[in-house]
Amino acid sequence: xxxxxxxxxxxxxxxxxxxxxxxxxxxxxxxxxxxxxxxxxxxxxxxxxxxxxxxxxxxxxxxxxxxxxxxxxxxxxxxxxxxxxxxxxxxxxxxxxxxxxxxxxxxxxxxxxxxxxxxxxxxxxxxxxxxxxxxxxxxxxxxxxxxxxxxxxxxxxxxxxxxxxxxxxxxxxxxxxxxxxxxxxxxxxxxxxxxxxxxxxxxxxxxxxxxxxxxxxxxxxxxxxxxxxxxxxxxxxxxxxxxxx
Ligand code: GLP
Numbered sequence: 049x050x051x052x053x054x055x056x057x058x059x060x061x062x063x064x065x066x067x068x069x070x071x072x073x074x075x076x077x078x079x080x081x082x083x084x085x086x087x088x089x090x091x092x093x094x095x096x097x098x099x100x101x102x103x104x105x106x107x108x109x110x111x112x113x114x115x116x117x118x119x120x121x122x123x124x125x126x127x128x129x130x131x132x133x134x135x136x137x138x139x140x141x142x143x144x145x146x147x148x149x150x151x152x153x154x155x156x157x158x159x160x161x162x163x164x165x166x167x168x169x170x171x172x173x174x175x176x177x178x179x180x181x182x183x184x185x186x187x188x189x190x191x192x193x194x195x196x197x198x199x200x201x202x203x204x205x206x207x208x209x210x211x212x213x214x215x216x217x218x219x220x221x222x223x224x225x226x227x228x229x230x231x232x233x234x235x236x237x238x239x240x241x242x243x244x245x246x247x248x249x250x251x252x253x254x255x256x257x258x259x260x261x262x263x264x265x266x267x268x269x270x271x272x273x274x275x276x277x278x279x280x281x282x283x284x285x286x287x288x289x290x291x292x293x
Contacts, residue, residue: 049258049279050277050278050279051258051281052278052279052280052281053281053283054281054282057282058090059282060090060281060282061090061091061093061244061280062094063280064088064178064242065091065094065095065098067240067278068095068176068178068242069095069103071175071240072104072105072109076105076107076109077109077110078175079109079171079173080109080110080175080176081111081113081114081174081176081177081235082111082112082113082114082132082136082178083113083114083178083179083180083188084113084115085180087180087181087245087246088135088178088180089135091178091244092135092136095136096136099139099140099141100139104140105141106140106141109142109146110146110147110148111132111137111147111148112148112168112174112230113128113132114188114235115128115150115188115227115228115229116128116149116152116227116228117152117224117227118152118157118160118202118224118227118228119152119155120152120224122149126217127152128152129149129152132147148164148171150230151163151164151228152224152228160202161199161200161228164200164228164230165199168230173239174237174239176238176239176240176241177235177241178244179235179242179244179271180244180245181243181244181245181250181254181257181268182253183208183209183212183249183253184208184209184253185257185265185267185268185269186206186267186268187232187267187268187270187271188230189203189205189209189229190203190231191203191204191205191209192206192265192266193264195264196231196232196264196267197231197233198231198234199231199233199234200230201231202226202227203227203228203229204226205223205225210225232264232270236270236271236274238274239276240278241274241278243271243278243281244281245280245281246281247282247285248284248287250281251284251285251288253266253268254281254286255288255292256269257269257271257272258272258279
């Protein structure tokens with residue numbers, strides 16, 4: 049696992065964006081696996097900047113997002129579809145028809161998950177998957193569990209996740225309690241994976257992810273079994289890794 053310690057959030061974001069940019073230049077029709085949350089926002093800003101400067105062309109790219117809140121449509125400002133449009137898709141020349149997020153408005157979970165799995169199968173291997181890390185070690189919305197779930201599924205969000213994400217909503221009561229997420233198998237089948245984590249609130253999750261036992265209790269720990277993972281983090285997020293390693 050490659051670990052880059054950045055000076056600050058901007059540095060970390062730029063490094064992560066460099067990986068995406070390099071991959072896109074080598075393979076313009078690549079499949080990007082994208083994430084939401086505050087961690088990748090700076091990386092998206094960089095990508096938008098480089099696109100505006102004429103350095104990056106998204107016209108042939110396809111994207112698949114990790115997850116979506118069940119019950120939120122793309123016009124809800126806290127849906128992950130809205131987030132992606134707002135932070136990236138509206139500002140680059142990607143074909144929106146080739147950007148994919150699970151359908152939060154499909155109330156039938158089996159249908160929603162089967163449709164997303166079929167879509168993932170059709171799109172083919174993700175070339176580079178971006179991940180943030182939940183404070184409890186979740187990736188996408190794969191919450192700590194007794195087992196790893198391979199494919200897209202509907203999850204009940206942990207109370208800690210609801211509280212963590214409440215900052216984006218008017219109140220914790222408004223945070224959806226369920227979400228559709230790609231499974232661990234979907235994430236692990238990406239050719240390359242980059243993880244972005246900054247701030248001391250991620251230190252424990254990052255330590256457990258990188259150095260702890262591989263266990264579904266810390267979903268991110270499964271990344272130890274992937275041969276092409278790069279972690280972009282700041283000193284605060286890496287503090288426990290550095291102390292205990
Ligand atoms: C959310 C998302 C994850 C994200 C995580 C961390 O729950 N489903 O994909 O990585 O939280 O978010 P943040 O980057 O805001 O800390």
